[in-house]
Amino acid sequence: MSTPFHTSRLVEFADTDMAGIVHFVSFFRYMESAEHELLRSLGFSVYTEIDGVPISFPRVAASCEFDSPARCEDTLDVAVTVRHVGKSSITYGFDFSDDGRDVAHGTMTSVCCRVEHGKPPVSIPIPDVVAKELKLLAGA
Amino acid sequence: MSTPFHTSRLVEFADTDMAGIVHFVSFFRYMESAEHELLRSLGFSVYTEIDGVPISFPRVAASCEFDSPARCEDTLDVAVTVRHVGKSSITYGFDFSDDGRDVAHGTMTSVCCRVEHGKPPVSIPIPDVVAKELKLLAGA
């Protein structure tokens, strides 16, 4: 059983659009931020060096379904679930709600990569110490 | 057979992130812009009034897979396909490429809604004149 990681997100004015609600791309920003907060909670960072190698987690896929609108100054609950930990990739699930009302739910798959500037990212195995923590969260 | 609608998108500096490549949320902005350009090409607009009713197309789902990085000042080719036209909803496919190289591909489902400010969007049938054009593009 996966244990969700919970965080919250205040909707800012700049996140809205002329329809008066949160613009859909804002949810992808929220997902990324929650992913990074989860990594920080494990003592890790989204952009770090391990043994002199710059490591980051570009995403290979992201999706979101929108159930009901969120509005400026709503404080959304964000539940992050680690769904799968592969050799290099991590798949997360995200559930956004506001006082129990479903707002949106999404998924994202990130890949652990060596990211040297000016070169294409190269996937590498997730460092053991991180993989171990993520697998605990995944309930694997 | 669906007929793709083609447009292009210049990658701007502000669309990139510290990994030196286009940030993934930018692709969702690109998809929305291409969708709206397609609507304009049919003489329609993303936010208009029909018989005094404000009409817009909030999305209920969006997804994207990222095949290879795009960089600042790349000019991406964007092929938009109308995959399905329902009573109220439209599903689009998007293929991003750069000189034949696959960059990303995504989907988005938008719903034709009456959007009165301060009220939740209410789905309504796609106006006949628009639905007809979209179905032609969908090859239905």
Next chain:
Amino acid sequence: MSTPFHTSRLVEFADTDMAGIVHFVSFFRYMESAEHELLRSLGFSVYTEIDGVPISFPRVAASCEFDSPARCEDTLDVAVTVRHVGKSSITYGFDFSDDGRDVAHGTMTSVCCRVEHGKPPVSIPIPDVVAKELKLLAGA
């Protein structure tokens, strides 16, 4: 003497650009968010109704000078000063720093407006209860 209002801002990955630092437009988002947090601290909101009139604070001017780069996962200190409270307008100053290092400083002038959808914003006097609190902060 003006009393600064302090808040902090975590730099997110999406706020950066390919130069590896915070993109300059992010600072304008940070300023707006700090302004709104200050308004909330006074029991007010950036988008509310007073006596049935929708009130908001569009800005008429914004500027920022950039002293040194900020990076992903920096936690910036943001000091907001109320510099001037006019009949309808408020001018704020913003000082961003990171552990004592100057990062950026900016100003913004917002105007209290009736904002009915589809009509141009119309400036109105700042409600007394808000003006009084802002003037206290301004040291006026």
Next chain:
Amino acid sequence: MSTPFHTSRLVEFADTDMAGIVHFVSFFRYMESAEHELLRSLGFSVYTEIDGVPISFPRVAASCEFDSPARCEDTLDVAVTVRHVGKSSITYGFDFSDDGRDVAHGTMTSVCCRVEHGKPPVSIPIPDVVAKELKLLAGA
């Protein structure tokens, strides 16, 4: 006499906010894009290498005043003026209008820098070939 460089900008849905108009930070994105388009028109790029040195133009200051709202699908005229060319810095002026109506006007000062990843930007003289062209535009 300075010769303005003209470009245009289509306002996209994602550039708007819940007040129904273009969000103010969008204008700073528009300014940056127009600056880069001007550089490209001179055969230059915002992020390039000269003699193996990565060159970019981080900004040290930006400001904008907002005269009247812009809305989704407006096509703004953008007039860029080169106001000053220093040893390392360039100051631009920007005038946004819509069918002759003033929308916004701003300024931006960028500094030619060597930008090696992970190091602070270091200002360097603007390459002669670029400085010469910019000075022609500045009417100096």
